[in-house]
Amino acid sequence: MATQAELVGDLKALRKGRGLFRADVADRVGHTLRELCGVTERDDPGEVRYRIGRRVARLAADLPDDLRVAVLAAFGMLPAARHPLYQDRVGWLADHIDREPRTARRRIDEGIHQLAQLACTPLRAGVHPRSGWHTAETRVIAMLDRAVPEVLEHHRVVAAQEVTELDLPVPPGRDVAVAYGGTLRAGKLTLATPLRAGEAHEFALRTRLPVRPRQLVHVPGRRCDFLELRVRFDRGRQPRQVSRLPGDAAPVPVDGAGEVRLTFADLSRGFTYGARWD
Structure with missing residues (x-):
């Protein structure tokens, strides 16, 4: 994991101009910030903006309210402060807190430093040096509208x-195949080429189910930043109710296409996330 000072430098460089909304954002993101947010050279500007914005917003949620507002304003992430120049966003913040612009700049600097501290703590980094890798994003879809789910x-x-390989706990007896991204043998996904520190890799798995399930769950065994679950039901077998896991009293609506979608962020290891229906 890169150092706090390097991350502070990357964040201060990003706040210039239009901040996160500059057209050349993909070229303006430093290596340390890329590593933190899981950005790769293949990502287009929209993807880069999405990944960095999501990560910064999550970290900023743990800042004091005044510093959170200062940081989000600095990057143009607050709609009211989405001005084309950094100095204009500083001016907006100064008016917002009823202070001089130099005080607003100090608030932004303090917020960025604390943001970097949060990002670089072992708990927030979430990767033990020997664990090797973490999941930046998992998207799962259960297709129950076909003869074999x-x-x-x-x-x-x-x-x-x-x-060089990823440990993937595969339940015994499951018909699991790799759609792309490696070779699966005995619960390990062997990569075609080794990943270096900071590099990202994508792969996909396909599982055929012997029976129609009553739930779709995911239990992360290591750090997972984002999870999206989708279930596509057979239009002739719509469930009476879909519930979110962990428990939520409000039912999850099924849309006109017979689908439900759930998202989770900053998942806790060993906890169950997903949906249950009847």
């Missing part, structure tokens, strides 16, 4: 050190 899993992982 299937589940597709798309994973995006980021290496913390050189990685």
Whole structure:
């Protein structure tokens, strides 16, 4: 994991001009910030903006309210402060807190430093040096509208050190195949080429289900930044109710296409996330 000072430098460079909304954002993101957010050279500006914005917003949620507002304003992430120049966003913040612009700048600097501290703590970094990699994003869809139900899993992982294979606990008896991204043998996904520290890799798995399930769950065994679950039901077998896991009293609506979609962020290891229906 890169140092706090390097991350502070990358964040201060990004706040210039239109901040996160500059057209050349993909060219303006430093290596340390790329590593933190799981950005790769293949990502287009929209993807880069989405990944960085999501990560910064999550970290900023743990800042004091005044520093959170200062940081989000600095990057143009607050609609009211989405001005084309950094100095204009500083001016907006100064008016917002009823202070001089130099005080607003100090608030922004303090917020960026604390943001970097949060990002670089072992707990927030979430990767033990020997664990090798973490999941930046997992998207799962259960297709129950076909003769043999299937589940597709798309994973995006980021290496913390050189990685040649990924441990994937596959339940015994499951019909699991790799759609792309490696070779699966005995619960390990062997990569075509090794990943270096900071590099991202995507792969997908397909599982054929022997029976129609009553739930779709995911239990992360290591750090997972984002999870999206989708279930596509047979239009002739719509469930009476879909519930979110962990428990939520409000039912999850099924849309006009017979689908439900759930998202989770900053997942806790060993906890169950998903949906149950009847």
